[in-house]
Amino acid sequence: MASDDKLIEVKNLKTHFFLDQGVVKAVDGVDFEIRRGETLCIVGESGCGKSITARSIMQIVDPPGRIVSGEILLHRRIAGDSGGQVEDVIDLAKLGPNSREIRSIRGKEVAMIFQEPMTSLSPVHTIGHQISQAITLHNKVTKAEARQQTIETLRLVGLPKPELRVDSYPFQLSGGMRQRAMIAMALSCHPNLLIADEPTTALDVTTQAQILDLMLGLQEKLGMAIMFITHDLGVVAEIADRVAVMYLGLVVESGDVYTIFSEPKHPYTRALLRSIPQVGGKVRQRLDSIRGMVPDPYNRPQGCPFHTRCTEKIAGLCNRVLPERVTIGEGHEVRCLLYSDRGDIA
Amino acid sequence: MLQYIARRVLMMIPTLFAISVVTFIIIQLPPGDFFTTYISNLAAMGESVDQTVVEAIKKEYGFGEPIYVQYGKWIWKIITQGDFGRSFQRGRPVTELIGDRLALTVVLSLFALIITWVIAFPIGIYSAVRQYSIGDYIFTFLGFIGLAVPSFLIALVLMYIAFKYFNQSVGGLFSPEFVDAPWNLAKLRDLLNHLWIPTIIIALEGTAGLIRVMRANLLDELHKPYYTTAKAKGLSEFQALIQYPVRVALNPWISSVGWVLPGLVSGATIISVVLSLPTTGPMQLQALLNQDMYLAGSFVLLLSALTVIGTLISDILLAWIDPRIRYQ
Amino acid sequence: MSQPTDPAAMPGQTPDITASEEAPQEVEAKIMVASQWKLIWWKFRRHKLAMISGIIVIAIYFVAAFAEFFEVFPPDQYAARYTYAPPQTIHLIDMSDGTPRLAPYVNGYKVTIDSFSLRRTFVVDPEQKIPFRFFAKGFEYKLLGIIPWDRHLIGPVNPEDPFYLLGADALGRDLLSRMIAGGRISMSIGLLGVAISLILGILLGGLSGYYGGAVDNIIQRIIEFLRSLPTIPLWMSLAAALPITWPPLYVYFGITIILSFIGWTGLARVVRGRFLALREEDFVLAARLDGAPQIYLIMRHMVPSFLSHIIASITLAIPGMILSETALSFLGLGLRPPVVSWGVLLQDAQNIRAVSTAPWLLIPGLAVVIAVLSLNFLGDGLRDAADPYGR
Ligand SMILES: Nc1ncnc2c1ncn2[C@@H]1O[C@H](COP(=O)(O)OP(=O)(O)OP(=O)(O)O)[C@@H](O)[C@H]1O
């Protein structure tokens, strides 16, 4: 893989929440990268830090949350002096959350679709107003042109009668239509990276399928990369090029989708996969679930965060040592002491 | 929208009717009335009372007849002629008496209101956005004190300080030499000199409350995802804040903004009494204390009607700026 | 915002919920209530200002309950000789013989008569010492209306001596004693008024929220109507309508009822809102499915879970009542002498003449501010504590 293929690299990202009661380490050393045009799916249990990772990239973590360390390298192609394109790398983690640079990237190069389609749009503005605002903000266009582009984008995302819908308020639309409007807003400035934070969780199954098809279609058409956050391994199998599995603020395993599904290495990934119902499995077979609970975010376990629930833990080691990333196949990395060269550690 | 307004206006009619009945009952509640007392006082002082005049007045207002007849005569005159009856104590028609003081009251209250808004909104927004900052704590604490100190006490203390240390009397709106003078530039200047202290005291009365309301409303909105969406679009924090959460947080305030209407007319009664301002408030108090029933009743009716109209205005404004209500 | 909660009160997120018939609902509800109270207490305790305010509020009500014991003189005992006598300072140690001696005293007054205005002015006379003591014998009274006693927290050794720690009013009555007596009236009007509002509010708001539909509609219309009336003129005219001839006790109850008549709508809204929200809650539904009778349902499940909110709302409603009573009495529309309340006392300070000769007449205002401030802080702390997920 050529390095100029990379769109974004997240390195050892840590985002912590500083509360009176203590520090919540929501994201605590996340690493992954996304290449141009590919789809990375991020999976993991509720509360493992998926949304906060996404928000950190956009620099929209709510206080008292703050990026404490790490890098978020965005590779941009800008027109060079000699006419060709030059690559320029910018570290988003270093930018202030309200700085001019990050604002010019937000919504323009990196756009985001949120978890709650019902409340992510302002209830008192028309969707047309909300979308065209993004267009006028990042492009030199008149109001009328922005409105025209808005209608086009709404048509693109398959909203019926976009000329009329552009003037409707969110509460006049169904959940599916709102989510389409959200997607339209995100796509309105043709981003290179679209972050979709569980965009379909709140929708019914049919609408969910339509939205997924739409996103894949648009990705092909516009050539953008997608970072797709979900709980649903079925969706992952359908859309992902690569997968990152998160647990307690860490990526514990990442690799291409085929490898992850066929040769999962991390005990947590394996447990996750065992919890999907199998078609043609034994009748009345009980689904496997992962034993125990996600630990209290204030008291993260020492060593490997998963050792409290792991069936394969090595006593006296896993509760002491935080495993390093180990590459065990092409593009396949895992954080587990089972695969480390233990001689290094002991 | 028009249909909505029409419906609301229609709904106002029974409310206004009920209010007029309640008002009338309230002013009839005390045993005896000013008129009878007035006549007997005159008689006691040995002044001759022209029986024909007494009879004419009795007939005009329906004294001695059943209460619903009295009510009928009273409300009929108000509706058809805008005649609110007369003040027996002051011997003049109510409309004249109130009219005299109304303009000054409205000017005073309007200034006070604007000051309240100018102070309260920025502070409320600041306190919400910087929740738990030093500034927020200070404003919250000041707000608590503002809510706990009765406004007349502030007026009294200020008056004492002005009297004791600046040897200046704060009461009234005019210096003695201007009270009965015709309007001219000097009188206007004199008015403005006197106006600012009462204005500030009246303004302070509502400020603490409005800060708290604004802060609470905005805090409710600040954690809504649409604010994050706005920021994710690339809007600066300030633009996003003003255009989205603040805009929505204003709705509850707008839904009660119409209630300033009666306030404009009654003009902080208690403060006016303390500072002896020539506004409508002290006159209303006098009327109530002396059971000058038509004058008192007119105030209650006027203020209630203004409250209802204010509510209507609020509702229309709210429907206008909040599509969720408009399209219901 | 998600706040961490007592882990015991939060169900674990274990995905393997297999056992379906757990403990009966009632037991579960009981556990929830218990841990909720505990949660509230923990949260409240962290709120220092609210804690201190709570102590002050308790102290004020304590003084109000045992008012006679804290009074120095009967509040209506006048002494024309001491018109507008200024406050005295307490000295605990007597240094006059060169050696310090524990003998509390205050200084007496020297009267000078201004020959020009013929007004009497008092100056504190350091020569004159008026000894006083704690638990002094004074006028006789019945503690709490039952126990006859004649001791007072503080009092001059010779009951005939002038002893005005906070000064005297125009009739030479002791402001301190009057303020304590006024506190009883003002504070109890707040309590009683809120109690009446609460009964109305819970009854009507509860009916409204529980039954919904037509009942809700009618009650909501009534509330809307009452709220569409302007508060202050309505109070004033209702208060003015109380007959002059009524005995003080009647006027007291009359004013209280007028105040609560207007105040109940707010509480009714709170109650209704809570009921509407609770009606949807699972444990109520579960109990209803069990076939529990409705009144039992309301008492057992719905009332406890919003009691905490109600308590907070009450605490926040009392100061409003106190302020309203003060304002009404100040205007001469509320309580009337010989009844003493803080508002009645402040009436003496209405004109600038009185205030400039005797600024201490404003001290009852301070009492109002302290009482209202502590009730507000207390109520705020309670409300925050009652809502562990809230701000
Ligand atoms: N504003 C906040 N204050 C304190 N802690 C927070 C805040 N927001 C998130 N967290 C903590 O950060 C952690 C990760 O949250 P995040 O929203 O990223 O989870 P998630 O993986 O997206 O879960 P879900 O699948 O439910 O969306 C959680 O433990 C949460 O408690």
Ligand SMILES: [Mg+2]
């Ligand atoms: Mg999430």
